[in-house]
Amino acid sequence: MSELKLSYPGYVCAPYLHNRDSLELKESWSNSKNIERLFFVTGTFSSESQPYFSTSANHYLLAKFKDSSIVEKELSKHIQEKTSFVFNIHDDLFEREVLGETNFISIYYLEYGEDMDDLIEIAGLLLKREKIEVAGIGNMSTTCSVPSKFTFPYSENMIVIEVASEKSHQSVKKYCDQTQRDVTRKGFTLSNLLSLSILDQLK
Template sequence: MYSPQDLTDGYVCAPYMHNHDSIELKDIWSHSKNIHDMYFVTATFSNEAKPYFTSCANHYILAKFKDNKKILKELEKFKLEKASFIFNMDDGLFERETNGSMNFVSVYYLEYGDSIDDFREVANVISKRDKIGCAGIGHMDVFSNEPPKFTFPYGDNIVILEVSSEKSHQSVNQYCEKTRRDVCRKGITLTNLVSLSILDKLK
């Protein structure tokens, strides 16, 4: 299931199942000019998201791409067992230098607010958190061999945060949760979709 959009950059999460297709896809992305960063990650889906994505995996290849159309073709070719997620970035909120290496990516969705003012308020809150090096808003495509039981209704209101820290993933997750609550205090319902703990940088 996917909806091709205009060419845009973003992130792709492809399940890593330690099988031939996963290994071959990782090798292709390792040598692809379309991929400029790639990581091996553990994915923790929120309780709110799990009912929509029952075929998700525990481990993923997280890659930052330049052209989403190439990514769609590659995922279509390999037909991976578990769901893949493409987060297409429509607009960057900010990007800046941070101390330490990126070790966590947190993905959220806005349930009720998607106006320019809402996104400005989100940007204002998270920009005060100095461990967040990059933040953007976009839309999500899901690629799965199994049709979902329920249609995820918030795929057009995705918020992605890149976090840099030398602390544990648990500590960074708590940091992100505090950031999320700070946004919610502004009257904007920001809900966690998935947290991606970076285990290894592959490219």
């Protein structure tokens, strides 16, 4: 009997390489009912995560989806030499309205799987940062035609936040860095994986 695979909402980051795969994904996601929002973004990996993803790109299509199984099926038809990332959100920490448009998404990982009390405390710390409109916790999977030299060990403990601000991406990045320090100061090993600066909203 085949194992039933659960489906989750979340985010997908596919490298935008100006090739047929990128264009077909852009077209498909622009018209898909499964895709809530679609962005063109610049991706910046932290120095800690960069060695795990040597096949990363500079620009990505970032889509917020409702059903991970549909996205994974689509990605399997468009495996590229640069890594694609799927972030499945198992639990929403919070979602609220804040001033400004979403212009930055920051993705972190916890080096240790925290229990529910810890996650509640982390959510409380993130809530104090008034520019964060969405925060969720989940896992990460990747696809790439080039095998990775190293396996990223923290893919089950991902935290994704959406930040709304009218300020520059550089300013928002500093804001996220301070947020990370606030959480770390409380004893949680929260590390940055990837920062996504939104250049254009496509949907």
